[in-house]
Amino acid sequence: MSKDITDEDQCRFVSSRGILKSTKTHVAEPKSSMRKIPWEFAKRLNSRAEVIYLTPEMLPTFAKYHLWRIRTPFTLVTGDSDWGVNERDLTPALLNKLLNNRYLDHWFAQNLDHQHAKLTAIPIGLDYHTLSHADGKTTGHDWGNRVAPLRQEQEICQIHAAAGPIDQKKTQAFSNWHFAADRGDRQQCLSEFPAETAFYQSTFLTRRESWQLNASFAFTISPLGNGLDCHRTWEALLLGSIPVVKSSPLDSLYQDLPVVILDEWSDFTTERMHYELERASHNTYDFSRLHLSYWLDVIAKRQPAVAERMTIDAFRQQTAAYGRELEKKHGSEQSA
Known part of the structure; x- marks a missing residue:
């Protein structure tokens, strides 16, 4: 089947997966609320990753094992999850580590409930993935x-x-x-x-x-x-x-x-x-x-x-x- 039928990034209207698939660095086979960072994806989390899409559940692993490898400005996008960007789902320490990272240029987040100059809310949009x-x-x-x-x-x-x-x-x-x-x-x-x-x-x-x-x-x-x-x-x-x-x-x-x-x-x-x-x-x-x-x-x-x-x-x-x-x-x- 042709790409424009099966991929959310070819749709006109906003969706979590449409945003995900439009970013430069994202998992090849996304699953909602993924916790594990696949090895093939992990290898791409470096200074060539200009825009990175992660689920919030991936953030603890990302911050602990991969953030240090990025030495150029990058944009973080989070979503495809029910977790929010807040101090309930993510710890204050984790939020501070990410937001205070000198190379994090900006963070665009679904389910955003935290205030910071580097944070901007984006919508969850339509659910195309459940039936696709x-x-x-x-x-x-x-x-x-x-x-x-x-x-x-x-x-x-x-x-x-x-x-x-x-x-x-x-x-x-x-x-x-x-x-x-x-x-x-x-x-x-x-x-x-x-x-x-x-x-x-x-x-x-x-x-x-x-x-x-x-x-x-x-x-x-x-x-x-x-x-x-x-x-x-x-x-x-x-x-x-x-x-x-x-x-x-x-x-x-x-x-x-x-x-x-x-x-x-x-x-x-x-x-x-x-x-x-x-x-x-x-x-x-x-x-x-x-x-x-x-x-x-x-x-x-x-x-x-x-x-x-x-x-x-x-x-x-x-x-x-x-x-x-x-x-x-x-x-x-x-x-x-």
């Missing part, structure tokens, strides 16, 4: 059959297009995370989110079916999962559903995007919901932050291209055109 060939699976998943990353991108664009304009969607906030309510702040969200503004998916569905249902709602509730960031937030934006999140250290990632940021889950009353829908329906946004290329520019310290500001429905039309372009180029098959 990237993890080497030979069977399907509870979410559905294997689907290559670019096919998944085609699928989400087509579902977004078919769902129609934002003002024709159901005026409630969709949820499908309550089937795993023991993670993050989900129990708190369940108990505090106003019942009249929430819709809870009644049974477990394949991801495609859940995406289709999700896209029919104007809002999507997106509490924490295993990590600080959540794929659901970024999926919702690409389904034309406005994410509803609680304020966190990641608020800056949502700048100029149609995201409702609450102080408390209980704040999403009927009045607030209608106000946010009216406001979002007429506002224009810069959707550049959904693009992989935007974040690659940020990491490379290039000026990111800024897209023309547009309404939510204009963005739907743009993604619909992109979905048609992908179908014309690659066909309509869903499985990889």
